[in-house]
Amino acid sequence: GAGVSQSPSNKVTEKGKDVELRCDPISGHTALYWYRQSLGQGLEFLIYFQGNSAPDKSGLPSDRFSAERTGGSVSTLTIQRTQQEDSAVYLCASSPRVAYEQYFGPGTRLTVT
Amino acid sequence: GQNIDQPTEMTATEGAIVQINCTYQTSGFNGLFWYQQHAGEAPTFLSYNVLDGLEEKGRFSSFLSRSKGYSYLLLKELQMKDSASYLCAVRDGGGNKLVFGAGTILRVKS
Numbered sequence: 001g002a003g004v005s006q007s008p009s010n011k012v013t014e015k016g017k018d019v020e021l022r023c024d025p026i027s028g029h030t031a032l033y034w035y036r037q038s039l040g041q042g043l044e045f046l047i048y049f050q051g052n053s054a055p056d057k058s059g060l061p062s063d064r065f066s067a068e069r070t071g072g073s074v075s076t077l078t079i080q081r082t083q084q085e086d087s088a089v090y091l092c093a094s095s096p097r098v099a100y101e102q103y104f105g106p107g108t109r110l111t112v113t
Numbered sequence: 114g115q116n117i118d119q120p121t122e123m124t125a126t127e128g129a130i131v132q133i134n135c136t137y138q139t140s141g142f143n144g145l146f147w148y149q150q151h152a153g154e155a156p157t158f159l160s161y162n163v164l165d166g167l168e169e170k171g172r173f174s175s176f177l178s179r180s181k182g183y184s185y186l187l188l189k190e191l192q193m194k195d196s197a198s199y200l201c202a203v204r205d206g207g208g209n210k211l212v213f214g215a216g217t218i219l220r221v222k223s
Contacts, residue, residue: 004155033210042117042200042215043156056210091155101146102211104155 002026004105006092012111013082021077021108025094032075033095033102034067036088043091049075082112115139117214119201124220125191133186133217135201144204146211147175147186151197159186159199188219196221 005024013019025032034046045059049069060066064082069075079086089109093102116138125131137145144163148156162168162177162184174187188195198218202211 035213040215042213043202043211045210045212048210059210101158101161104157106155 004092004094004103006090006105006108008108009106010109010111012113015084015112016081018078018080019082019110021079021090021110023075023077023092023094023105025073025075025092026103027073029094029096029103030072031095031097031100031102032069033093034075034077035091035093037091037107038088046077046090079110082110084112086110087112115203115205115212117201117203117212119199119214119217121215122218122220124222125188127191127193127221127223129191130187130189131191131219133188133199133201133219135184135186135214137182137184137201137203137212137214139203139205139212141205142179142203145175145177145184146202146204147173147184148200148202149197150200150216156200191221193221193223195219 007022030051032049035043037043047067048056064080067077089107091107092105095102118136146161147159149159150156160175162175165177167176172189177184198216200216201214205212
């Protein structure tokens with residue numbers, strides 16, 4: 001079956017611009033996670049959605065970052081007024097239930113110039 | 114605080130056995146995961162331990178000691194395709210997110 005998909009695969013933007021990154025989880029998966037991975041670093045948790053519960057936003061690095069999940073499926077991560085330090089690979093993952101195996105998408109490589 | 118430590122890099126020979134260690138200090142614990150990540154690709158799930166002991170799955174095994182805050186991933190009969198980064202991640206008992214270590218880059222040489 002189809003895995004987690006993300007778009008765009010690559011995004012180059014100018015400092016100060018807003019960007020939107022999209023994630024389509026595996027159908028039926030109730031949990032959705034966003035992480036970012038800077039060069040040579042581990043994955044940094046950003047935000048987590050589970051069903052209709054309030055999202056866990058504890059990993060968002062600043063108020064420039066926000067995410068939503070519509071209809072319990074597709075999610076969009078928005079970064080406003082991008083900064084160079086936002087350059088990283090943004091990974092989305094989904095799982096059939098809380099804390100079970102997470103299936104990762106291919107990621108979006110964001111470069112802020 | 115949360116701290117997960119893994120060696121940065123390891124090198125091993127094709128056909129050999131390698132053990133990648135992971136130590137953790139987290140505010141809570143509710144399971145430990147190992148993921149494999151090839152360069153430029155998404156992480157893929159390898160193993161999950163929540164109780165002490167060894168979990169074996171083909172050439173890969175994972176061990177957990179909760180009292181020591183310690184896990185290892187054991188790879189047997191190494192193949193060139195095993196060259197990748199191996200990520201240790203702990204499910205923090207206080208939440209539903211995974212806390213990842215920085216990963217161990219494994220290089221398999223012929």
